[in-house]
Amino acid sequence: MASITANLVPPLLVQGRKTLFRTLQKLPVSPIKERQNRAALVVKATGESSKSSTSLTVIKSVQNVWDNSEDRLGLIGLGFAAVAALWASVNLITVIDKLPLIPNALEFVGILFSTWFVYRYLLFKPDREELFQIIDKSLSDVFGQ
Known part of the structure; x- marks a missing residue:
């Protein structure tokens, strides 16, 4: 509610x-x-909340993985490794952001890449169709369809 x-x-x-x-x-x-x-x-608000809430499905999927797991120690290690990797990447980004010229250079590279991507894939209709085909192929490869 x-x-x-x-x-x-x-x-x-x-x-x-x-x-x-x-x-x-x-x-x-x-x-x-x-x-x-x-x-x-x-x-x-009155009424029932929807059962298709994203947070509920994530929690249920994590519970299913935990319940169906044979190697719980491995899952705990994987979770610890994920938290350590997140901590390390946040600290690395903070250190890089404090360097004098690197943030500006990375921002410039990002602007150049975004401009190239828009010109290459989004500006003209045949290129947009090619992008959709690439995305569909990648999704079918990931999901095995």
């Missing part, structure tokens, strides 16, 4: 000296408190 908390400014709730909470009572919101000419409201 989703909920939103908001602080509304005075012109939305106060008309002269009279508050407009009478009109708010008709809406599916509940006032929490009013202070300093502001009112905090909580709005809650």
